[in-house]
Amino acid sequence: MSKVKVLVVDDEIEFATTLAERLNLRGYETTACFCTEDAMALIHAKNIPDVILLDLKMPRMDGIETLEEIKKYNPTIEVIMLTGHGGGIPLTGAHREKHGPFDCVMKPADIKELTTKINQAMAKRQTAINRGKD
């Protein structure tokens, strides 16, 4: 069985690289990006991750805009938002339904909680891919 491909996108380099290393130790194939532009370039280069862990607040293009771009490009990629923002994710109703993230995790996150959510997101992506094949 092939490894689940995870992309961590966070402008805090130490956070992104350490989390990627910890996920790799747990059997995921993880890459870290430190800005949304690099993340989008990677996705457009057909290095499609299964699940993206995306920081909400980033310079220039923020997490919400990036989420929309990702979903427009490939709606089966599942995105888990990482946030330290107390006000939650500013998405409502139809917007959340159409372009929304799989889930949202508050920073600092627990690795067990993260891996559980990654696996659930992967299962959802797999179902969507299989449905597309039928």
Added chain:
Amino acid sequence: MKAQKKDRLREMQLAFVGKLIAGFSHEFKNHLAIIKELNGLFEDLLLLEEPGQSTNSERYKKIISGINERIGQASEMCRFLSGFSHRMDQPLSSLSITDVLQEKIYLLRRFARQKQVDLTSSFDEDLPAIFNNPSLLQFAIFCIIWPALELLEQGGRILITVARKQEYVEIIVTIEGTKKKPDDDTPWGDMLPEVLQMLGAGLSRRIEQDGNEKVVVTISSIESS
């Protein structure tokens, strides 16, 4: 300056304080997240070692656990601080009395601990959401609890009970214990009637037979103008 302009200025000043606190609590969370990941990686690498490879592994595990515990406490503090700062985003909003008051009580607990006063709370489970000013409600409760903390000798107790009374929510603050001359005599309590009027809330105070003081605030939704 016209009263309306003064009020607007005050609102914006509050929003500015809120934005700064929100920004810093977000930044603290980022630092905590990095510390948590580094500590987690340390634990992961230690688990990968062969048994007996490190003579200090038990000590390391204890240190990792201690760091994790502190990260948990600091994160909780940041969560409440962040929530508190966002209360100032909008003057009026739909709010959960439980969330708003628990946040305030959590932030005041540090001061209660310092004064060795027991600050406890109890909330009904079926409290309705109301439309009102969350930041002002927190200030009103501060105006009751802070002077009480100043007045009570160590060993005193402040109990906050919140219950549903038909369409109202009743907040009862019971102040128990021996009183002393306050260190800080800022008249916070004097502000209370005006603040509660702005919230459309009612107030009653009484001294019970056992000498305990009861402050009762009744609040419901306010109409937006």
